Amino acid sequence: METADVAVIGGGVVGCSLAYHLARRGVDVLLLERNQLGSGSTARNAGGVRQQFSSEVNVQIGMRSVRLLDHFEEEVEVPADFRKVGYLMLLTRPQEVEEFHALMEMWHRLGLAEARWLSAPEAQQLVPALNVEDVLGCTFCPTDGIASPDAVTMGYASAARRLGARLKQGAEVTAIEVAGGRVTGLRSSLGEVSTRVVFDCAGPWSKAIGELAGVEVPVEPYRRHIWVTDHLPEIGRQTPMTVDFTTSFYFHPEGDGVLFGMSDRHEGPTFATEINEGFLERVTEVGLHRLPALERAGIKTAWAGLYEVTPDHQAILGPVEEVAGFWCACGFSGHGFMQAPAVGELLAQQLTEGRSDIDLSPLAHKRFAAGSLAGEKNVI
Numbered sequence: 356m357e358t359a360d361v362a363v364i365g366g367g368v369v370g371c372s373l374a375y376h377l378a379r380r381g382v383d384v385l386l387l388e389r390n391q392l393g394s395g396s397t398a399r400n401a402g403g404v405r406q407q408f409s410s411e412v413n414v415q416i417g418m419r420s421v422r423l424l425d426h427f428e429e430e431v432e433v434p435a436d437f438r439k440v441g442y443l444m445l446l447t448r449p450q451e452v453e454e455f456h457a458l459m460e461m462w463h464r465l466g467l468a469e470a471r472w473l474s475a476p477e478a479q480q481l482v483p484a485l486n487v488e489d490v491l492g493c494t495f496c497p498t499d500g501i502a503s504p505d506a507v508t509m510g511y512a513s514a515a516r517r518l519g520a521r522l523k524q525g526a527e528v529t530a531i532e533v534a535g536g537r538v539t540g541l542r543s544s545l546g547e548v549s550t551r552v553v554f555d556c557a558g559p560w561s562k563a564i565g566e567l568a569g570v571e572v573p574v575e576p577y578r579r580h581i582w583v584t585d586h587l588p589e590i591g592r593q594t595p596m597t598v599d600f601t602t603s604f605y606f607h608p609e610g611d612g613v614l615f616g617m618s619d620r621h622e623g624p625t626f627a628t629e630i631n632e633g634f635l636e637r638v639t640e641v642g643l644h645r646l647p648a649l650e651r652a653g654i655k656t657a658w659a660g661l662y663e664v665t666p667d668h669q670a671i672l673g674p675v676e677e678v679a680g681f682w683c684a685c686g687f688s689g690h691g692f693m694q695a696p697a698v699g700e701l702l703a704q705q706l707t708e709g710r711s712d713i714d715l716s717p718l719a720h721k722r723f724a725a726g727s728l729a730g731e732k733n734v735i
C-alpha cells in the first residue's frame with residue numbers, strides 16, 4: 356500500500372498549484388488524476404485573471420494571484436504568458452454604477468490603487484471598436500489580464516515533481532476510507548493509499564468526491580461556451596478583457612482574432628459539454644450590439660466546458676468539520692484559474708502552519724450550514 360502525508364484528488368490547475376505549494380513546504384504529496392493533468396475545466400477556460408470582485412476575500416486572493424503570476428517564471432521556471440491587458444467592466448444600469456462606485460472604494464482600501472473609473476468615451480478611446488451608446492460608466496484595472504492555463508498548470512506540475520511530489524495520471528479515486536470520524540486512506544484505480552489528509556480538487560466533480568467521504572460538497576456543474584474568431588484587425592493584442600457586466604458577454608484578443616463568451620442563464624446544472632448551436636444566436640445578438648465589428652469575423656473554433664458553481668458563487672476552501680482530514684479546494688464558480696496560484700499557497704500555509712496570510716474563513720465549508728451566504732456578485 357502506498358502512503359502519503361496528503362493526497363490531492365484532481366490534477367487541474369488547482370490540484371497542481373496545491374501539490375507544488377505543499378511540496379515546497381516539504382510535505383509528502385500524492386496527486387491522483389483520473390484522466391490527464393489539466394484535462395478538466397482547466398483545459399476549457401478563457402485565461403482571465405482579475406481582481407475586481409465584490410467580496411473582499413476574493414479581491415485579496417486575486418491580488419495575491421497577480422503577484423504570484425508576476426514572479427511565476429522566476430519561481431516555477433516556466434513563463435505563465437501573463438499579459439496585463441487589464442479588465443474593462445462596462446456598466447449599463449444605474450444600480451450597477453452605484454454598486455461599483457462602492458466597490459472601487461473597497462478595492463482602493465485593500466490596496467488595488469490602480470483600479471479606476473472610466474467614462475463611456477474614455478472606454479471607447481481604450482477600445483475604439485466598442486459601441487458605448489448605452490454605457491453609463493466603467494471600471495478598469497490595468498493589472499488584471501490574461502495568462503496561459505496550460506503553462507500555469509504544467510509549470511506547477513513539473514515544479515511539484517522536481518520537489519518530490521508524486522503526480523499520477525489515469526488514477527481514478529473510487530473510495531475514501533473514514534474511521535472514527537477521520538480520513539484514513541483512499542482507494543484508486545491504481546491501488547490503495549494510506550493517508551490522513553485528502554484534498555477535494557475535483558472541479559465540477561467535487562460533489563461526487565465529497566460523497567465518497569460522506570461530506571456534502573455543494574458544487575454543481577454549469578455549461579459555459581467559448582468562441583474564437585479568425586482575423587479581426589479592430590481588436591489589437593493590447594485590447595483589455597472587456598466585460599459587458601449586465602449580459603455577461605465578454606471578449607479578449609486571442610491570436611489575431613477575439614475569444615468571446617457569455618453565460619447561458621437559462622440552462623440548469625448539466626455535465627453536457629457539447630456545443631449548443633442555438634445559443635450562439637443569442638450570444639451573437641448581444642455581441643454585435645457591443646462589438647459591431649464581430650460581423651466581419653468568421654468563427655474559427657468553439658468549445659464548451661463546465662463551471663463548478665456553489666450556492667454563493669464563492670470557492671469552498673479548507674477543512675470540513677464533519678470528517679477530520681477532508682479538505683476542500685473547489686467550487687470556484689468560474690474563477691478557479693485566476694485563484695489557483697494564491698489558493699494553492701494559502702491552503703499549503705494553512706495546513707502546515709495552522710494559519711494563512713489571507714483569512715480564508717469566509718470561504719469555509721461550514722458557512723453553508725450556518726446559512727451566512729453573502730455571496731460574490733461579480734460573476735461572469
Ligand SMILES: Cc1cc2nc3c(=O)[nH]c(=O)nc-3n(C[C@H](O)[C@H](O)[C@H](O)COP(=O)(O)OP(=O)(O)OC[C@H]3O[C@@H](n4cnc5c(N)ncnc54)[C@H](O)[C@@H]3O)c2cc1C
Binds near residue numbers: 404560564579
Ligand atoms: C468556458 C470557461 C471559461 C472559463 N474562463 C475562466 C477564466 O477566464 N478565468 C478563470 O479563472 N477561470 C475560468 N474558468 C473556470 C476555470 O476553468 C475553473 O474554475 C478551473 O479550471 C478549476 O480548476 P480545477 O483544478 O478546480 O478543476 P478541473 O480543471 O476541472 O480539474 C479537476 C480534475 O479532477 C479530476 N477528477 C474528477 N474526479 C476524479 C476522481 N474520482 N479521481 C481522480 N481525479 C478526478 C478531473 O479529471 C479533472 O481533471 C472558465 C471555465 C470555463 C468552462
